[in-house]
Amino acid sequence: MAAxxxxxxxxxxRSSGSDNYLTHDKGVLSWIFTLDHKRIxxxxxxxxxxxxxxxxxxxxxxxxxxxxxxxTIMDHDTYNQMFTLHGAIMVFLVIIPGIPxxxxxxxxxxxxxxxxxxxxRLNLASYHLWIVGALFMLSSLAINAxxxxxxxxxxxxxxxxxxVVPAAFGAFILGFSSIFTGLNFIVTMHKLRPPGxxxxxxxxxxxxxxxxxxxxxxxxPVIGITLLMMIVERTLHxxxxxxxxxxxxxxxxxxxxxxxxxxxxxxIVPAFGVIGEIIxxxxxxxxxxxxxxxxxxxxxxxxxxxxxxxxMFVSGQSVLAGTIFSAITFLIAxxxxxxxxxxxxxxxxxxxxxxxxxxxxxxFLWVFTIGGLxxxxxxxxxxxxxxxxxxxxxAHFHYVMMGGAITAFMGGLxxxxxxFTGKMYEEKVGRVGAALVFVGLNVTFFPQFILxxxxxPRRYYNxxxxxxxxxxxxxxxxxTLGIGFLLTAFYLYxxxxxxxxxxxxxxxxxxxxxxxxxxxxxxxxxxxxxVTAGPYDGYENLMYDETISGYVPRKEKIV
Amino acid sequence: xxxxITNSVASxxxxxxxxxxxxxxxPSPYFWMPPSASVTTENTxxxxxxxxxxxxFFSVAIFWAMVRFCVKYxxxxxxxxxxxxxxxxxxxxxxxxxxxxxxxxxxPLFVGGFKGFVNLRTPPKAAMEIRAxxxxxxxxxxxxxxxxxxxxxxxxxxxxxRMIINSVDVIHSLYIPSFRTKMDAVxxxxxxxxxxxxxxxxxPIFCAEYCGTSHSDMLSRVxxxxxxxxxxxxxxxxxxxxxxxxxxxxxxxYEKQGCSTCHSIDGTPKVGPSWKAIYGKMESMTGGPAMKxxxxxxxxxMLDPQAHIVMGYAxxxxxxxxxxxxKDIDGLIDFIKSLK
Numbered sequence: 001m002a003a004x005x006x007x008x009x010x011x012x013x014r015s016s017g018s019d020n021y022l023t024h025d026k027g028v029l030s031w032i033f034t035l036d037h038k039r040i041x042x043x044x045x046x047x048x049x050x051x052x053x054x055x056x057x058x059x060x061x062x063x064x065x066x067x068x069x070x071x072t073i074m075d076h077d078t079y080n081q082m083f084t085l086h087g088a089i090m091v092f093l094v095i096i097p098g099i100p101x102x103x104x105x106x107x108x109x110x111x112x113x114x115x116x117x118x119x120x121r122l123n124l125a126s127y128h129l130w131i132v133g134a135l136f137m138l139s140s141l142a143i144n145a146x147x148x149x150x151x152x153x154x155x156x157x158x159x160x161x162x163x164v165v166p167a168a169f170g171a172f173i174l175g176f177s178s179i180f181t182g183l184n185f186i187v188t189m190h191k192l193r194p195p196g197x198x199x200x201x202x203x204x205x206x207x208x209x210x211x212x213x214x215x216x217x218x219x220x221p222v223i224g225i226t227l228l229m230m231i232v233e234r235t236l237h238x239x240x241x242x243x244x245x246x247x248x249x250x251x252x253x254x255x256x257x258x259x260x261x262x263x264x265x266x267x268i269v270p271a272f273g274v275i276g277e278i279i280x281x282x283x284x285x286x287x288x289x290x291x292x293x294x295x296x297x298x299x300x301x302x303x304x305x306x307x308x309x310x311x312m313f314v315s316g317q318s319v320l321a322g323t324i325f326s327a328i329t330f331l332i333a334x335x336x337x338x339x340x341x342x343x344x345x346x347x348x349x350x351x352x353x354x355x356x357x358x359x360x361x362x363x364f365l366w367v368f369t370i371g372g373l374x375x376x377x378x379x380x381x382x383x384x385x386x387x388x389x390x391x392x393x394x395a396h397f398h399y400v401m402m403g404g405a406i407t408a409f410m411g412g413l414x415x416x417x418x419x420f421t422g423k424m425y426e427e428k429v430g431r432v433g434a435a436l437v438f439v440g441l442n443v444t445f446f447p448q449f450i451l452x453x454x455x456x457p458r459r460y461y462n463x464x465x466x467x468x469x470x471x472x473x474x475x476x477x478x479x480t481l482g483i484g485f486l487l488t489a490f491y492l493y494x495x496x497x498x499x500x501x502x503x504x505x506x507x508x509x510x511x512x513x514x515x516x517x518x519x520x521x522x523x524x525x526x527x528x529x530x531v532t533a534g535p536y537d538g539y540e541n542l543m544y545d546e547t548i549s550g551y552v553p554r555k556e557k558i559v
Numbered sequence: 560x561x562x563x564i565t566n567s568v569a570s571x572x573x574x575x576x577x578x579x580x581x582x583x584x585x586p587s588p589y590f591w592m593p594p595s596a597s598v599t600t601e602n603t604x605x606x607x608x609x610x611x612x613x614x615x616f617f618s619v620a621i622f623w624a625m626v627r628f629c630v631k632y633x634x635x636x637x638x639x640x641x642x643x644x645x646x647x648x649x650x651x652x653x654x655x656x657x658x659x660x661x662x663x664x665x666x667p668l669f670v671g672g673f674k675g676f677v678n679l680r681t682p683p684k685a686a687m688e689i690r691a692x693x694x695x696x697x698x699x700x701x702x703x704x705x706x707x708x709x710x711x712x713x714x715x716x717x718x719x720x721r722m723i724i725n726s727v728d729v730i731h732s733l734y735i736p737s738f739r740t741k742m743d744a745v746x747x748x749x750x751x752x753x754x755x756x757x758x759x760x761x762x763p764i765f766c767a768e769y770c771g772t773s774h775s776d777m778l779s780r781v782x783x784x785x786x787x788x789x790x791x792x793x794x795x796x797x798x799x800x801x802x803x804x805x806x807x808x809x810x811x812x813y814e815k816q817g818c819s820t821c822h823s824i825d826g827t828p829k830v831g832p833s834w835k836a837i838y839g840k841m842e843s844m845t846g847g848p849a850m851k852x853x854x855x856x857x858x859x860x861m862l863d864p865q866a867h868i869v870m871g872y873a874x875x876x877x878x879x880x881x882x883x884x885x886k887d888i889d890g891l892i893d894f895i896k897s898l899k
Contacts, residue, residue, distance in 0.1 A: 076772045156729040161873040243747025285643040316750040330665040337661045347628040349644040373614040382675025386739040389767040453591040455736025457767045460775035466584040544637040
């Protein structure tokens, strides 16, 4: 199809710094009680980054303890609390809200061409609930930090003396926060698309958030009720999961993974969305196989509901159940592989710019491929019997969660940073940061595949001395990661203070957020844009203007 | 006095081949996997190796394409304003092809994994049975109802063994890497696994399901005896264990029943109070009046451990009801009394 000459018939005025969402209102209260999706997104972002720093700090403590086979810096119980807090914070406070609630809130309505999300008050409530949930979770730290692992398996969680109830109740509240965001995004994408924005003109980031939102709304209630039942059992001794009280501990695992496997896709599908934005823009080329990528997100969301039992091959679950779960798990490999092939093909004969966001996207492709392929090992039932609950699993999910979700989050953060802050960061330092993160995460997690295959169980404080060299290597990788993230925090902070003013469209993106000024005006669009082309059309009609270091529409159109 | 007791514990440790607290990881002929020592490992290792090569192939191919495209199609500069070549935006045949290729790869993997799994889950009818009970933080092995004479698992070579597994407190998981098998120990139900050792020697046993403070110390070994060796070991051990009485029996049980995981005999507080000089002491209790640690308190603590908890300790101990005979309990009490 011939690309029409423009994507929208209205171009917002170039940023003059006079009125944007950051300067529209003043004062702390104007932030705390704002209904603006961008401000809520920025508050989410700051909170998530704070939680990320805390979770990362705990990770470094855990890795430091593992430098030696015996005690290094802390005792058994402290270690168990540290890895529990690391896991719970990273899952519930960082990765689940990271891309949808922080970046999604800021960008999705802009990309869609809407003034805000459908329910701005619900959006604010979601953020406030996040804060309350986070406080509950962290209060466990102050009382007697929870030591159950982020999985809260019964009957350990109903009998341990640590503060399980506040942590679990925190996760319960965070679940509501996540449901509110999901519900809001679904309605927004159904009802607030401007004229011409058909479903197949939605940017892939929106498609990914839509698929994610479906999972958030359908799966999260299950973890909520499960954690409540666990709390009820712990406090009122009503037998649900504890065999001493007549319950069934494996039932908890079914309930838990019924949410927590789909939750893996809550974490990774938005990452797919970010990568789907970055690769075409930095290859100056329309995405390859748009519809396949868009629909594969939905397929993954759907299939993700039917595989929870693959976490339970050695739990005593029946062979038949295991077989069905294993078979469906393999099916997920297919939409996932489609995405990777499509992203790579998009780069073919492109004009590739290796700026920081693209470096993160490339890192994602490589790391996510390894994460995905090692997932196949774990889907093969007989091999999983050996690898289950070893460091192989730890390495696999860190390659997907840290290497996949966090890398994509970092890519998205750098990609949209100029848009929502109005500032450019130091590009060269950004590339060094991306390289450090890439090297660090491979050095940290690759040795863990070897450790796990050799039989090193996870959540071990002491370990056999034979495993030490690989643990030391892994810890050195973790320190590299730490340095990479510190550097990133430093230059991003510096860009806020003294960064160059960002142009409207620094990377030459064609989606609607790049038609707003940087930072965007309070109401996003002065009048609703009319969309006449797809989200990745018309790169040839944008021209780089060196005087503003950004892209502007080309004078003579190329068809 | 206490030195001689420590010695007597050490000598029993010697008797049962216990000195090294940690199981030894035998050197492996493979880079990725531990040594293979059971008939059930073949399927697992073959599939694992296949996937390793497959992963290597795909990750190298993807990496190669990525790097090649980045080098070949790298933009000169933003200012050059190059325009990407027009290539097709999608190609249904190509996309169907690369959707179907992964399917062809994963179907045989699924079938192979299924066959191996069914084999792992189906013990031969004639298998000898050994019970494994998980408790915080020790595996107890019972042979034909003959008590738990040793904290290592002893099996004969080339014999199918079915382990019947349960737990008395939280979920544990019996994991023998060299046999490529593991199974959760779930309180309130029995699970099982089987293996047929193909090599004599010792291989580590781990607890693979997180179970609290000393999860990572819940280690044991499987000792695979040459033909005839297992029967000899069983007879000798049982005879030896039965002949012990009084504090010697207590010292033996202190190691074998896992008491030593949580109770020291040198005064160091661990998960539970140290046994050194505890007999006759007045101890404050959580939520109740202070109690004197006498014979009755010690007996109650073994059979109903949650009844009275010494202040400052977690209610973590499982009951030993049914696992300790009166003779065993008397022995343990004598042993505790001797720790002055």
